[in-house]
Amino acid sequence: MADAKQPNRPLSPHLTIYRPQMTSISSIFVRITGNALLASTLLLIWWFLAAATSASAFESANYVITSWPGDMVMILSLWALWYHTLGGVRHLIWDTGRGLELVAAERMGWVMIIGSLVLTALTIFCF
Amino acid sequence: MAFLTDRKRANGMGAANTGTAHFRGMTVSSVVLLVLVPVFIFIVGPLIGEDHDTVTTYFSRPFPALVALLTFVVGLVHFKNGVTVLIEDYAQGLARKIWIIVMTAVSYAAIATAIFAIARIAL
Numbered sequence: 001m002a003d004a005k006q007p008n009r010p011l012s013p014h015l016t017i018y019r020p021q022m023t024s025i026s027s028i029f030v031r032i033t034g035n036a037l038l039a040s041t042l043l044l045i046w047w048f049l050a051a052a053t054s055a056s057a058f059e060s061a062n063y064v065i066t067s068w069p070g071d072m073v074m075i076l077s078l079w080a081l082w083y084h085t086l087g088g089v090r091h092l093i094w095d096t097g098r099g100l101e102l103v104a105a106e107r108m109g110w111v112m113i114i115g116s117l118v119l120t121a122l123t124i125f126c127f
Numbered sequence: 128m129a130f131l132t133d134r135k136r137a138n139g140m141g142a143a144n145t146g147t148a149h150f151r152g153m154t155v156s157s158v159v160l161l162v163l164v165p166v167f168i169f170i171v172g173p174l175i176g177e178d179h180d181t182v183t184t185y186f187s188r189p190f191p192a193l194v195a196l197l198t199f200v201v202g203l204v205h206f207k208n209g210v211t212v213l214i215e216d217y218a219q220g221l222a223r224k225i226w227i228i229v230m231t232a233v234s235y236a237a238i239a240t241a242i243f244a245i246a247r248i249a250l
Binding site: 031034035037038041042044045047048049051052055058059062065066074078081085088089091092095123126127 | 154157158160161164165168169171172173175176179182183186195199202203206209210213233237240241243244245247248
């Protein structure tokens with residue numbers, strides 16, 4: 001019969017004892033960027049709501065979003081959006097059963113990091 | 128709890144309660160966002176910092192309004208499902224349930240606000 005008591009196993013992942021690796025770090029940053037994007041999403045929705053409300057309401061939203069902390073949030077979010085997008089593409093590739101070998105997964109990690117920086121720079125340069 | 132066998136504990140739970148529906152939902156919304164997000168960046172990006180008249184005139188056109196609207200709706204549904212996994216990984220018991228409800232409410236409130244704001248500008 002199965003043991004009635006639930007064994008007290010340690011919880012995974014053991015973040016504190018793992019040496020950082022390309023696969024784990026590039027993956028955790030997909031999670032961080034994806035969830036952090038809520039901040040700039042809410043900021044942009046506020047910007048839209050202010051534009052829909054009145055010229056003076058838009059004035060304050062525009063002031064915040066174009067101030068230097070606002071600029072920092074938007075530029076970091078732009079990078080986060082590109083990084084998360086490339087991370088999503090890697091997941092879609094993995095879902096087809098391709099690119100699961102360590103070398104391929106690590107190479108795609110580098111593509112995500114360098115690609116997101118290049119795309120961010122290109123986007124800022126275009127505007 | 129101490130009297131339950133492993134079989135009884137797992138019975139009726141399905142695969143993490145939702146089976147593959149959650150995974151499939153994330154996959155479908157991610158492919159949709161792969162199209163929407165670059166268009167959204169190139170539509171909304173240049174408008175940030177413009178004056179009130181320019182912004183409202185621009186988003187009263189159907190294409191920019193619909194792209195912005197779709198990106199917020201699909202993006203926030205994708206966020207709701209993603210943040211649920213985040214909470215399931217790091218919170219347990221009652222805290223897990225409360226956090227999932229709070230973040231679901233935040234996601235739907237943001238969706239409603241985005242629809243209201245863009246519709247009001249566009250119409």
